[in-house]
Structure formats: C-alpha cells, structure tokens
Amino acid sequence: xxxxxxxxxxxxxxxxxxxxxxxxxxxxxxxxxxxxxxxxxxxxxxxxxxxxxxxxxxxxxxxxxxxxxxxxxxxxxxxxxxxxxxxxxxxxxxxxxxxxxxxxxxxxxxxxxxxxxxxxxxxxxxxxxxxxxxxxxxxxxxxxxxxxxxxxxxxxxxxxxxxxxxxxxxxxxxxxxxxxxxxxxxxxxxxxxxxxxxxxxxxxxxxxxxxxxxxxxxxxxxxxxxxxxxxxxxxxxxxxxxxxxxxxxxxxxxxxxxxxxxxxxxxxxxxxxxxxxxxxxxxxxxxxxxxxxxxxxxxxxxxxxxxxxxxxxxxxxxxxxxxxxxxxxxxxxxxxxxxxxxxxxxxxxxxxxxxxxxxxxxxxxxxxxxxxxxxxxxxxxxxxxxxxxxxxxxxxxxxxxxxxxxxxxxxxxxxxxxxxxxxxxxxxxxxxxxxxxxxxxxxxxxxxxxxxxxxxxxxxxxxxxxxxxxxxxxxxxxxxxxxxxxxxxxxxxxxxxxxxxxx
Amino acid sequence: xxxxxxxxxxxxxxxxxxxxxxxxxxxxxxxxxxxxxxxxxxxxxxxxxxxxxxxxxxxxxxxxxxxxxxxxxxxxxxxxxxxxxxxxxxxxxxxxxxxxxxxxxxxxxxxxxxxxxxxxxxxxxxxxxxxxxxxxxxxxxxxxxxxxxxxxxx
Numbered sequence: 198x199x200x201x202x203x204x205x206x207x208x209x210x211x212x213x214x215x216x217x218x219x220x221x222x223x224x225x226x227x228x229x230x231x232x233x234x235x236x237x238x239x240x241x242x243x244x245x246x247x248x249x250x251x252x253x254x255x256x257x258x259x260x261x262x263x264x265x266x267x268x269x270x271x272x273x274x275x276x277x278x279x280x281x282x283x284x285x286x287x288x289x290x291x292x293x294x295x296x297x298x299x300x301x302x303x304x305x306x307x308x309x310x311x312x313x314x315x316x317x318x319x320x321x322x323x324x325x326x327x328x329x330x331x332x333x334x335x336x337x338x339x340x341x342x343x344x345x346x347x348x349x350x351x352x353x354x355x356x357x358x359x360x361x362x363x364x365x366x367x368x369x370x371x372x373x374x375x376x377x378x379x380x381x382x383x384x385x386x387x388x389x390x391x392x393x394x395x396x397x398x399x400x401x402x403x404x405x406x407x408x409x410x411x412x413x414x415x416x417x418x419x420x421x422x423x424x425x426x427x428x429x430x431x432x433x434x435x436x437x438x439x440x441x442x443x444x445x446x447x448x449x450x451x452x453x454x455x456x457x458x459x460x461x462x463x464x465x466x467x468x469x470x471x472x473x474x475x476x477x478x479x480x481x482x483x484x485x486x487x488x489x490x491x492x493x494x495x496x497x498x499x500x501x502x503x504x505x506x507x508x509x510x511x512x513x514x515x516x517x518x519x520x521x522x523x524x525x526x527x528x529x530x531x532x533x534x535x536x537x538x539x540x541x542x543x544x545x546x547x548x549x550x551x552x553x554x555x556x557x558x559x560x561x562x563x564x565x566x567x568x569x570x571x572x573x574x575x576x577x578x579x580x581x582x583x584x585x586x587x588x589x590x591x592x593x594x595x596x597x598x599x600x601x602x603x604x605x606x607x608x609x610x611x612x613x614x615x616x617x618x619x620x621x622x623x624x625x626x627x628x629x630x631x632x633x634x635x636x637x638x639x640x641x642x643x644x645x646x647x648x649x650x651x652x653x654x655x656x657x658x659x660x661x662x663x664x665x666x667x668x669x670x671x672x673x674x675x676x677x678x679x680x681x682x683x684x685x686x687x688x689x690x691x692x693x694x695x696x697x698x699x700x
Numbered sequence: 701x702x703x704x705x706x707x708x709x710x711x712x713x714x715x716x717x718x719x720x721x722x723x724x725x726x727x728x729x730x731x732x733x734x735x736x737x738x739x740x741x742x743x744x745x746x747x748x749x750x751x752x753x754x755x756x757x758x759x760x761x762x763x764x765x766x767x768x769x770x771x772x773x774x775x776x777x778x779x780x781x782x783x784x785x786x787x788x789x790x791x792x793x794x795x796x797x798x799x800x801x802x803x804x805x806x807x808x809x810x811x812x813x814x815x816x817x818x819x820x821x822x823x824x825x826x827x828x829x830x831x832x833x834x835x836x837x838x839x840x841x842x843x844x845x846x847x848x849x850x851x852x853x854x
Contacts, residue, residue, distance in 0.1 A: 362708070364756050368715045371750040375722045375743060382729075382739035389739055390725055417783050420814055421776025589816045590825050593807040596783070597829045600790045600806060605843050613791030617784045624780055628772050629711040647742040659735030 200327055203556050207326075210557030211564050216256050220565045223260035224572060227267020231274065242531045254539035255554050259561040261532055262515075266318065266562070269511045270569050273310045273504055277303060279595060281412050286507040288634055289477040291411075293492060293499030300495050305439040307577045309447045309497050310504040311570055317455040317505035318566030321512025324459050325519075325559050341652035342663050346673035348646045351471045352639060353677040363684060366635050369626075373636035376401060377643020384651060396611040403641060404606055405615035408599045410633045413616060414623020416592045421624075439497065446489065447501035450480055454502040458509030462516070472510030473503035474638065478680075512562060519547060519555060705770035708761035715754025723747030782813035798846040799838070803830040 210216060242261055252260075269286060276287040277294035290310065297306040339347075352370050379390040380400035391397035439447065457479060458472035480502040481492050490496045518529045541547065547555050586594075603612045626633050657663035665671045703709045723744050732738025786809045793802035807826035811817055837843045 362757065362760075364753050364760075365708070365711060365715075368711075368750055368753050368757065371746055371753070372715070372718060375718070375746050375750065378722070378743040378746070385730070385739050387729055387739045389729060389743065390722070413783055413787060417776060417779045420779035420783070589811060589814050589821065592814070593810045593822075593825055594829055596787070596810050597803060597806060597833060600787055600794075601833060601837055601845065604791070604794055605837070605845065608844060610791040610795055613794070614788055617787040617791065620784050620787060621780065624776075625714075628707075628775065629714065630707040630770070631711050650742060651737040654734055654737055659733060661734065 203552070204326055204560060206552060207556030207558075207560030210255060210553050211259070211560035216259055216557065216561060217564065219252075219256040219260040220263050220561045221568050223263020224267040224565045224568045227264040227269075228271040228274075228569065228572060229267075230264070231268035231271020242535075254536070254541055254551075255557050257535060257539060258532065258554065258558050259565075261535055262558060262562060263565045263568075265532075266508065266511055266565060267569060269508055270311070270314055270573060273314075273500075273507075274307060274573075277306045277310065277500070279591075280415060281408070281595070281599075286473045286511070287504075288637055289473050289503045290500055290507075292477070292634070293494070293496050296493065296495035297497065297500065302495065304577055305443055305497060306495075306500050308439050308574065309443065309501040311573050311577075313447065313451040313454065313501040313505040314508040315566050315570045316451050317458060317509035318512055318569075319563060320455050321459055321462070321509045322559060322563040322566070324509075324513055325516055325562070326556075338669065340667070340670075341649040341656065342667050342670040343673065344649040345646060345653055346664055346670040346677070347471070348642050348649070350673045350677040350680075351474055352635070352642065353680050363681075365631055369631055369633065369636045370639040373639025373641075374643040374646065376406070376636070377640045378647070380644060383644070383648055396607075396609065400644070401615060401640075402603075402606055402612050403637075405603060405612050406619050406640060407637060408603060409616040409619020410623030410626065410637070412595060412599045413620030414627060414633075416595065417620060417624045418627045419588070419592070443497050446486070447497050450476075450498040450502035451505045453479055454505030455509045458506030459513050461506070462510030462513030473507040476502040476506035508566075515558075515562070519558075703761060703769075704764055705761040705766040706772045707770045708757050708766075710772065712754050712756075712758030712761055715757060716751045717754075719747045719749070719751030719754055721747070723751065779813045783810060786810045786813070795846060796850055798848040798850070798852075799830065799833060800848055803833060 211220070242264055273287040273290045273294070275281050276291035277298050280291050280295040294306045294310070297303060377400070379397055381388045381391075381398045388398040454472075454476040457476050461472040461475060477499060480496075480498045483498070485491070492499050514529060518532060536542075536547075541551060541554070599616065600613060603616045604610065606612045623633060626636075653663055654661070663670075664674060724747075726740040726744035726747060729740035730738035731740045731744065786806055789809070790802055790806045793805060804823075804826040807829055808822045811822040811825065834847065837845055838847060
C-alpha cells in the first residue's frame with residue numbers, strides 16, 4: 198500500500214540520528230518560547246531563518262516544524278498557569294485551565310492538555326499522510342465568501358463563550374475588528390488610523406494587546422483587590438495526575454476536538470485558532486453529566502477539547518502549505534520562506550520531487566509530538582512549583598518576561614509603550630465588566646475578514662446576496678444565526694447566566 | 701433619567717464614542733462602492749454597527765433595573781499608575797541604560813505597587829530575575845538586547 202510505503206520512507210528519514218536531534222532541539226526550543234509569554238514561534242523562526250543556510254533542507258524544516266508545535270504546547274502551559282495565553286490558539290484554554298490551576302488541579306489540566314495534544318498529533322499525522330489530496334479538494338471549494346462566513350461563525354462562537362451581556366460581547370468583537378483596522382490597507386496601500394506614526398502602519402502587535410490586557414491588566418486588577426480575595430491559587434495541590442473520572446470525561450472531548458481540529462486546520466487562515474474556539478463551543482453544548490464542574494469554573498473538557506483541536510489543527514494546517522504552497526498562517530509563511538531559501542519550490546510537486554523531504558517531515562511530526570510528551574509530563578511538577586511562589590515575587594517576574602518579550606518583538610520600545618497603554622485599557626475593561634477574549638479574536642481575524650469580504654464583493658460585483666446564494670457560505674451563516682438565536686432563548690439565557698455567575 | 705447599571709452605562713458610552721470615532725476617521729479614506737470596496741468600506745461599517753450596538757447597551761443601562769446598580773466601584777489608582785508607568789519607564793530605560801539597570805528598576809518599582817513590599821525581597825527578586833533574563837534571553841536565545849548602558853558600551 199502506498200500509505201504504508203510512504204510512511205516507511207518517512208520514518209526512515211526521521212529516525213536518523215541527525216534528524217532526531219533536530220526534532221528534539223526544535224521541540225525543546227518551541228516549548229521554551231511557548232512558555233515565555235510574548236516570544237512566539239513567528240519571532241523565533243524569523244530569527245532562526247538565517248541559521249538554516251548551513252543546514253540541509255530536511256533537518257532545517259524538521260527543526261522549524263518542531264518549534265511550531267512545541268510552541269503550541271508551551272503556549273497552553275502559560276495559559277493554564279498564569280492565565281496569559283502564550284499563543285493565540287490557547288486563548289480558550291485559559292478559561293477553564295486557569296480555573297483548574299486556581300483550584301489546585303494544574304497538574305490534571307497540564308496532563309490533559311499534553312496527552313490530548315499527543316493523541317491529536319498522532320491522528321493529525323496519519324490524516325496528513327492519508328487524506329492530503331482529498332482534503333485539498335475541500336479547501337479548493339472555499340472562496341472568499343465562504344471564508345468570510347466561516348469567520349463570522351467563528352466570532353459568533355466566541356460570543357457564546359463570553360460571560361455577561363451578549364450585546365457587550367459582540368461590541369468587544371467589533372472593537373477588536375476595528376483595532377485590527379489600524380494598519381496599511383492591503384488592497385490600496387493606504388495607511389489607516391496611523392496618525393503618521395510609522396510603527397502603527399504595520400498594525401498593533403497581537404502580543405502588545407494580549408500582554409497589556411491579559412498580563413499587565415490582570416496584575417493591576419489583582420493588586421487593586423485586598424490581599425485576601427486576590428486571584429491566587431489554593432495551596433493544596435491535588436495530585437499531579439488526572440483521576441480516572443477525569444480521563445473518562447476528557448477522552449470523548451479529546452476525540453471530538455481532534456476530529457474538529459483536523460477538519461478546520463486544513464482551511465487557510467488561523468486553522469488552529471478557529472479549531473480551538475469551535476471545540477470549546479462544542480464542548481459547552483454537550484449535556485453536562487451530573488456532578489460535573491460547570492464551564493468557566495475549571496471543567497477538564499474545556500481544556501482537553503480545545504487543546505486537542507488546536508494541535509490537530511496545527512498539524513493539518515501543513516496540508517495547504519505542503520500540497521498547494523499556500524501558507525495558512527504566519528508560521529507557515531516563514532516555512533515557505535525557508536523552503537525557498539533551500540531552493541525548493543513549495544507546491545504540489547514537492548510530494549513527487551522531494552519525497553524524502555515530504556514524508557520525512559510528516560513522520561518527524563509524530564516523532565516531535567512523542568518527544569513533547571516525554572519532555573513535558575515530567576516537567577509538570579516543575580511548572581506547578583512555580584505556582585507556590587508568593588504573588589509578590591510572581592508578578593514582577595511576569596512583568597519582566599512580558600516587558601522583555603514586548604521589546605524583542607521588533608527590538609523597539611514602541612511595542613512596550615503599546616503594552617503599557619493596553620494595560621490601562623485592560624483594567625478599564627475589567628472595571629466595566631467587558632470580557633476581553635472576544636476582542637483578541639476579532640483583532641486577529643479582522644484583517645483576514647476584511648480582505649475576504651472585499652474580495653467576495655469584488656467577485657460578485659457588489660452583490661451582498663453572494664453570501665446567501667453560495668450554499669457553503671449560506672450554511673455557515675445560518676449556523677451562526679442559529680447560535681445567536683439559541684443563546685437568546687430565555688431558558689438557555691438563564692442557564693448561561695447561572696453558569697457564568699461570579700463566585 | 702437615572703443610571704440603572706453603571707458598568708453598562710459607561711461601556712455603552714465607550715462603544716458609541718469609539719465606534720463614531722472610527723467611522724468618522726474612515727471618512728478621510730476612499731469609501732469605494734460595494735462592487736469595488738475602498739479602504740474605508742469595512743471600518744466605516746464596523747464603526748457604525750458598534751455605535752448602534754453601544755446605544756443598545758446604553759439604553760438598557762438606563763431602563764432596566766439591576767440589583768445593586770452594577771456599581772463600578774473605586775479604581776485602584778496606585779497599582780494602575782505604577783504598573784503602567786513602570787512598563788513605560790522600562791521602554792525608555794532598556795535601549796538607553798541596558799538590562800543591568802532597567803530590569804532592577806522595573807522589578808523594584810513594580811514591587812512598590814503591591815501592598816506587601818519588603819526591600820530585601822524586592823532586591824533579591826531583582827537580582828534573580830536580572831541574572832535569569834540574561835541567561836535566557838541574551839546567553840541562551842542570543843537576542844540583541846542591550847545589556848549595559850549605552851554610554852558604557854560605547
């Protein structure tokens with residue numbers, strides 16, 4: 198069988214000593230930068246691009262891929278431990294993961310994230326190997342109208358997540374979308390809302406907003422409260438491992454997350470991100486078992502589902518890059534850049550012209566995932582030790598990492614000032630009872646959404662009905678509308694308010 | 701007219717103001733047409749939509765009674781100003797004075813914002829974090845972060 202032969206070839210390449218070493222190095226470095234808030238895989242891969250001149254194409258790409266999924270994993274660690282999502286795709290992990298950590302169940306949360314990710318990674322690897330061609334066909338069917346509708350659905354899904362008023366949550370999404378408009382218009386090249394500040398013509402950094410609002414803003418909020426009801430962790434840490442009951446709850450969530458993530462990852466445009474949000478929404482819609490912790494209070498399914506989904510999505514997002522040469526996100530764009538540096542033209546011909554690279558990369562994804570579990574499960578104990586550090590030591594440390602991270606984004610103090618500004622904004626949001634997570638999502642999807650909207654309108658000659666006449670797009674929009682209607686239904690509205698009520 | 705929910709009143713006002721500001725700002729760019737949307741098309745629509753939804757929030761805040769009035773409560777001015785200022789100061793001191801000076805300032809001033817400040821703890825913390833950051837960022841990751849003040853490194 199082709200699949201077996203191809204995978205054999207791949208594993209033959211992946212299991213050479215040199216490639217194993219690079220996969221390990223990449224995964225380790227990726228975890229480290231993922232744990233450090235603000236230092237993302239994009240920045241790291243960009244910094245490392247010059248150094249791969251000296252390497253062969255296969256080990257170079259294996260290492261870069263290792264950094265990518267290592268960072269996905271490490272990002273969820275900070276989301277769980279200090280409520281600062283290291284990567285955009287772990288924003289939802291923070292919701293329940295951080296609550297679990299506060300209740301002394303950080304170990305269970307980290308293990309669920311790790312094992313779920315590993316399972317999803319294994320499945321993702323097989324899917325890439327088996328379904329790359331047919332999945333590519335599906336992605337072909339997506340035009341700009343479909344992408345726009347998909348993003349609408351994703352954003353509405355995020356609203357269902359937010360606590361409190363639905364209208365306020367939609368407003369926060371819009372605010373995020375608007376902040377994303379501060380950039381240079383892709384189509385006409387006009388700088389917008391930049392007030393002649395050169396740094397603003399490139400747009401506000403995602404990291405500046407995330408760190409300002411979630412990092413600094415949270416510190417201000419905590420310090421503003423009397424020491425006794427501060428958001429700190431319970432001292433009694435209940436076991437490093439998930440219980441049998443945890444496994445029973447988490448496993449179906451892992452399966453659902455993996456399936457969803459594998460599908461959504463193929464779509465260009467933040468596959469892992471949409472996947473984790475969609476998975477969280479799905480988990481919340483599932484009926485609760487008696488005695489289960491409500492969502493937003495530390496439900497293990499709220500960690501396992503999205504984490505599996507974003508790992509599966511991260512994995513399958515290689516499909517459009519490897520088969521079409523279209524990078525679905527910034528990291529993949531850099532991977533394409535790295536391939537070009539090595540003289541390989543990304544596209545459908547890679548599979549046939551460089552089979553050992555193609556299948557070696559796929560096999561090393563599995564190897565890298567296995568290494569991550571080996572690397573991270575023993576480290577859980579160390580991460581948990583971090584939580585017992587008193588807050589007066591912890592918050593200056595968070596500030597140090599965030600501030601240095603902000604500076605190193607562009608080696609420029611401007612991002613640090615932006616972070617300081619968003620600290621004030623973040624505290625204001627807290628005071629006004631506005632949930633910041635939807636804002637972040639809107640901000641990330643904003644530019645993509647605009648581009649697709651404008652392209653869709655261009656293609657339909659200004660006819661807005663194009664979103665409803667194309668069946669796939671119509672289906673996605675109807676799903677989004679249904680979600681709003683369902684949330685607005687009085688009976689569910691009441692339940693949702695109860696579920697989100699403050700302690 | 702009485703404010704029934706303070707939080708919603710002010711957030712509604714914020715959404716309206718920001719929405720109007722973005723929509724108004726968009727008028728300086730070319731709007732285009734639906735068949736050929738210009739750079740102002742999307743932000744203008746978003747801004748207007750946000751202002752409309754913001755007025756809904758505002759309207760609700762003025763009409764529906766909320767238990768306890770949804771008060772905003774006192775602002776934590778001390779941490780707000782100190783944390784923000786610390787970060788901003790760091791933005792200036794790092795490129796000029798290097799990590800060796802700017803990090804201890806960051807750590808000590810940030811610690812002052814808390815209510816359990818001890819000089820000894822803050823100084824120990826500053827030393828550990830400065831050495832640790834040097835180890836991770838400069839030695840380990842080889843990032844180009846200035847270590848010493850620029851007039852010394854010359």
